[in-house]
Structure formats: structure tokens, C-alpha cells
Amino acid sequence: MKIITLTTDFKDLYPASMKAVILNMCEEPTFIDLTHDINQGDILSAAFALYTTTHFFPSGTIHLAVVDPGVGTGRKVIIVRAANQYFVGPDNGLLIPAARRIGDVEVFEIGEKAMLDKISNTFHGRDIFAPAAGLLASGHEAEDIGQPIETFEKLNFGKANASVDKLYGKVLYIDSFGNVITNIPAKMLEDFARPAEKLVVKGNIASYSLTYGRVQKNELLILTGSHGFLEIAINGGNAAQRLDITGHPEIRIEK
Template structure:
């Protein structure tokens, strides 16, 4: 069984064409949708969506990611091989955090020889990335369809600050529950604060706890989510709506002391 995952900002219509392109080459492929509701052209959010799931897929999985504001330009189309998995998409940093999570990785530029004769200038997800993933899933080696390169666009989730009295971070993803997921990894945060610490954001105080229900219904709480990053949540509510924060926003959090 060959597993191909899809992560895009395409919404409801366009992913079907990608699936058709894959199945036309490898009818036995198993296609798993990660998300098609990544905010439009939000590369960081798309990278986080891929990053958050890769460890849960079996060896041989191929992850196709298409958040591609540079579609039709001279940006490269790439395959990244990391561990026992591959990542296919545009060279804009989207694939790198998930690949890096799996360990050492190699980047390859997709060659013209495996591509359709007619390629849309606006839909490389269907005409380049889906066929490349399908060929890999059908057993072709990466080096048959792509050439190794050391020239690629990097992306990581850095850009946060943790000081004695405050934290500065970036919102990398707001999930469907309205949880605000920041770019601070758990291990960096837990070096500085411990459960029970009181934090403050936008004039609202909240405890840093372990689970959502450590605060009453509608209460605001900070914790480490299942993805391993610091998040701000509202128990049975939306932190994003309450705090008027969304993907890409900068956030400053005060460290007030312990309970």
C-alpha cells in the first residue's frame, strides 16, 4: 500500500483534480487528506500542518504540500527525502520543517522528463506535484525523477523570545477549535516556566496548565498541545475569537508568577 497525503490551501474543488492525477498513474495509491483549508498562501501554517502529522505515518509515505504563492514563476519544484518518507511540493520552505523533524534530509529538484507535456501555469499541484508523488508511490526512486540540490529555501519555527518577565512568539496556526498555536517548542518553554505559572496576554490572565479542563468552562488557559508547541486555548471556546489573534500575528505574553 502506498500512502500519499495532501496538504493545500485549495478548499473543496481543486484537490479532486490532484487525486485524479495520482490515481491515473497509480490506481493502488491510498490518498489521505491532511487539510485543504490552510489559510490562502500561508506557508508557515501549511508547514505546521505537515509537521504536526508526519511522525504518525508509516514508512514510505509521500507528503504532497501545495501552498504556493510563487506558482508559475521560476521557483523550483522539489522532493525532500527524510527518514523513510518523502515530501513533494514547491521550494518555498513549506516542506522543510516536517522533513527536518524526521532527521537528516536531502533535497532534489524535479526534472521535466516525468512531467505532462501540458502544464498549467497556475496549477502545479495537479500537473507537477501530484504526478511526481504518484511515480514515487508506484516504486520509482527519487533519483530517477529528480536531481540532488543543496540550493533550497529553508524555514523553521524560530523567532520567539523567552525572558524572565515575558514571552514573544508568533502564531503559526489557529485550529478549528480556535486554539492559538505558537512557534515555541515545549522543551524551550518548560526550561523557563512550570505548570501553575500565571501568564498575561491582551490584559487577560491565564494559568499555564496541562489540560484544557484545568480551568472552568470558558476559562482561558495556556498549555503544551499534542503537537508539542505552546498554545493558548479557551476551555470549550475559541481563544482566537476572544483575543482577536490569527495566523502570523505576533504575540507578547507576560510572566506574572505562580499560583
């Protein structure tokens, strides 16, 4: 069994073309769609989606990720091997936080061999990235497909900070419930506030709670989410909408 996950900002249709290319190269792959609903070109959100999900997959899994605003501009195409998992995607930082979490990161630039005969200028997901994943899935090693490189684009989630009465961080991801996930680590939050303590975010009072169901319906809360970061949520509602948060702004939690 070869497991291949897909993460894109393609919404629909285009992922099927990528799967079709792989189905020609590899016996009985198991495809898992991580998400195709990343906002167009939002590399940081996609990097977070990979970071929070890929380490749960079995050894040998191949993660194909295409959020690629630089398609057609000469950015590199890379394979990242991390322990015994593989990542394929553009060299724009997208793959790095997830790979680093798994550890033992090696990066390879993909050579010509991996590509479809006819490469479009606009759909490298189908014409370059999918064939590379197909080669890995059919038993080729990263060394057979690409050349090891030392220089590649980095991306990190930034550093959160705490003072006596404030936490400073930024928004990494807004999930499908409208929960706002920040880069403030669980430990920093736990050192900062007592359970049920009232905190303030963007002028709104929010209780520090252990779980969604412990506050009133429609009440704003701050908690350690399942990702291990400080999360802003509304029990039964959409915190990002209520607080008018989009993208990746700085965020401040106050006592």
C-alpha cells in the same frame, strides 16, 4: 500499499483532480487528506501542519503539499526525501520543517519527465506535483525523477526567548478550535511558570493548566498543547477570536 497525503489551500474540488492523476499512475494508493483548509498562500501554517503530522506516518509515505503563491513565476519544484518518507511540493520552504524533523534530508529538483504532457500556467498541483507523486508511488526513486540540489528555500519557526517574567514568541498556527499555537517550546513554558499560575497574554489573564478541562468553561488558559508548544486556548471556546489573533503575529506571555 502506497500512502499519499495531501496538504493544500485548495479547500475542495482541486484535490480530486490531483488524486485522479495519481490513480492513473499507481495501483491502489491510500489517500489521506491532511488539510485543504490552509488560508490561501499561508506557507507557514501549512509548514506547521506538515511538521506536526507527517512524522506519525509509516515509512514510505509520500506527502504531496501545494501551497504555492509563486505558481507560474519560476520557483523550483522539489522532492524532499527524509529518512524513508517523501515530500513533493514547491521550493518555498513549505516542506522543510517537517522533513528536518524526520531527518536525513535530501532535496531534488524535479526534471521534465515528471510532468503531464500539457501543463497549465495555474494548476501545477495537478500538472506537475501530482505526476511527480505518482511516479514515486509507482516505484520510481527520487533520483529517477529529479536532480539532487544543495540550494533550496529554508523556512524555520523562529526562536522563542524567555526573560525572568516574560516569554517572547510568535504564532505558528491557529487550529480549527481557535487554539493559538506558538513557537515557544514546552520546556521553556515549564521552566517559566508553575501549574495554575496566572499569566497575562494581550492584557488577558490566563491560567497555566495541564489540560483544557481543568479550568472553568470559557476561561482562557495557557498549556503545552499536543504539538509540544505553548498554546493559548479557551475551555469550550475560541481563543483566537477572543484575543483577535490572525496570521502569525509576535506574542508575549507575561507574569
